[in-house]
Each structure stands twice: as structure tokens, then as C-alpha cells.
Amino acid sequence: MTGVMDVKPVGYLVKQVQHLLRRVMDDTLRDLGLTTPQYAILLVLTEDPGLSGAEIARRCFVRPQTMSGILSNLKAAELIQRVHPGHGRVIKTYLTEKGREVVSASESLVAEIEESMLSRLSSSAREEFRGHLQSCIDVLERV
DSSP: OOOGGGSOOHHHHHHHHHHHHHHHHHHHHGGGTOOHHHHHHHHHHHHSTTBOHHHHHHHHTOOHHHHHHHHHHHHHTTSEEEEOOSSSSOOEEEEOHHHHHHHHHHHHHHHHHHHHHTTTSOHHHHHHHHHHHHHHHHHHHTO
């Protein structure tokens, strides 16, 4: 007998993938002393140094209040430095040398996880999958 949930909604499947990916990333990054949100922050700062906490929060899908605590932990671990430019209230955030080393070590681990996750897809199917995901993002950003 088939039930309603035999064919799961796409949104449910996306959330399930996100949840499982987060769990595997947290387990893997733990050896480097990182969580997945911390890794995301370090990666964002690699690509765009000097962002404010609010901008990092937007790019990492975290509330600003949550971001404050995460940034404090990263600063205590000496992975980032926060610089007040002297005018206004915006504090800019940069990676330290130690932070750059941790990002470098973690990128290969995360790449292995992604490779494993996509291992059943051909290279053309992977590109098509990325395209479909980006199309979904594009549509939802306009809603």
C-alpha cells in the first residue's frame, strides 16, 4: 500500500539534505574545533574580508544576535580579529593567520564531504543539479 509520504515534497527533501549535511560537517569539522556555522563565517571572510557582523549574519543565514556569540567564540579562538575603524559603530571582521590556516585545512574536508554526497551523480548531472538549485534560489529570492 502506498501512502501520501511515499513521494516526499521537494522542500522536505531539501531540508533533509541540509540537516544531514550539517550533521556530517559538524562531525568532521569538530576535529578542527569548528562548527558548520563557524566554518561558513571563516569562508565568507576569506572571500570578502572586513565585513560587519550584520553582513556576515545575512550571508551565513544566522540572526545578528546569534552571530554575536559565534564571532565572540571565533575571536577567543584567535581565528578572527575585530577592528573598529574609529568612526561610526561598525566593527569590521578579518581572519587571523591562524584563521586562514584553519579555513585551508577545513576546505579539503568539506570538499570530501561534498564529493561523497554527489558521488552517485555524473559530472554533467552535478552541473545540472547545481543549475536547478540556483534556479530555485533565483525564483525564491523574488518572492
